Amino acid sequence: MIPHERSLVNRLSGKPFVLIGVNSDKEPEQLKKDLKDNQVTWRSFQNQRKDGTPIADEWSVQGWPTLYLIGHDGKIKKKWLGSPRPEVLDREVEKLVQAANGK
Amino acid sequence: MKRIIFGVAAGLTLGLVMLVPGVRADEPGKPAKADPAKELVAIRSEWLKAQGEFSKALGAATTNEERQQLRREFADRCLKLAEANPDNPVAVEALAWAVGNARGTAAAQKAQPLLKEKIAAITDLEQLHKALGGLPGSAFGDLAPTVAAKVKKNLEHLKAVPLLVWVASATLYGGSPELARLYNDTVDLLMERFAERRELAVLPNWLARDDNPEWAEKHLRRLSEKNPAADVQTMARYSLGTLLKNKDEASQQEAEKLLQSVAAEPGRLAEQAKRDLEDIRGPRALGKPAPEINGDDLDGKAFNLSDYKGKVVLLDFWGFW
Secondary structure, X not given: OHHHHHHHHHHOOOOOEEEXXXXXXXXXXXXXXXXXXXXXXXXXXXXXXXXXXXXXXXXXXXXXXXXXXXXXXXXXXXXEEOOOOHHHHHHHHHHHHHHHHOO | OXXXXXXXXXXXXXXXXXXXXXXXXXXXXXXXXXXXHHHHHHHHHHHHHHHHHHHHHHHHOOOHHHHHHHHHHHHHHHHHHHHHOOOOHHHHHHHHHHHXXXXXXXXXXXXXXXXXXXXXXXXXXXXXXXXXXXXXXXXXXXXXHHHHHHHHOOOOOOOHHHHHHHHHHHHOOOOOHHHHHHHHHHHHHHHHHHOOOHHHHHHHHHHHOOOOHHHHHHHHHHHHHHOOOHHHHHHHHHHHHHHHHOOOHHHHHHHHHHHHHHHOOOOHHHHHHHHHHHHHHOOOOOOOEOOOOEEEEOOOOEEEXXXXXXXXXXXXXXXXX
């Protein structure tokens, strides 16, 4: 999934699109290394907030990964349990990016 | 598709020793050569007996270590049995037992390639079904194309459907583009020819998580219409409901209707459907404005979802794990 996300982020750079992660890894040192090795350039929230509440609980994440797609109007457009196949993801993201450009 | 066998002990050692030609504990004086047909029956009945005794012993074991040890021992014996009787159908079953129930043991690792070889050579679907029944499909994906080819030549066979379901289970997680395609083709075939069959009860759960939701939706609709079994229909309606809930704003109404119907029925899915209905009515349903997220990034710097207002946002709950 990460290689595809990387190419999606690169392809849509300069367009009104952003990929934001909510990451649930627990070992900060290992995570730092994994991020570098996998060239993860996009920003992620730490799932566990400082006050102890996990973001994923609020967003009723029943399994990982879960993806939400939010339109430029701020409305939630789609949700996937598990990663959708790359062509499905591309199609849905591009549809919304086009809508954002045509606003 | 099930395999019962769990369970050994006292009688087991004796039982299996008798299976090895030449070490017949019961008739020490008799030469090992016997009537092949009788030999076959004798070996089978000993195998069944050994399984029964193993089950009993496993049931009596009190700790996980004990159970693990019993499985390890029984797997070793399965392997010996198969090696001693390579041409007996029991060999396939014994190898399958070791692979399916004693994963990670040395015997299971040795049994796996032997078993694959044997399964590839089986042409009779009845026997094939027996051999594959207890095997974790996921560990046998590379057998799936062979099995699928054999079944497709004989789709009228009684075991064709359960075998196709096995092929689907073995290719569910892909592993290669070929296996992913085989999964899709197999489900297409099952849905086209056998949508009314009871064995398709496993499909709704798989389809609900498919990486191509439109394809899954098509099949779930068909299954909920064509399958006469009430519980299969309920499962199909539940999965279809969850799929539509995540599809788009326009599908929310239909999703709600489907999930309400499931929530009103007895059964374990009702509780799940109620939770899904809460989602549909909650603040993060499709079509609702995304609620703010305040948190820290991985460097500990504070940031907010609303920092990216006006952009399309893919919010990805992920991890390396």
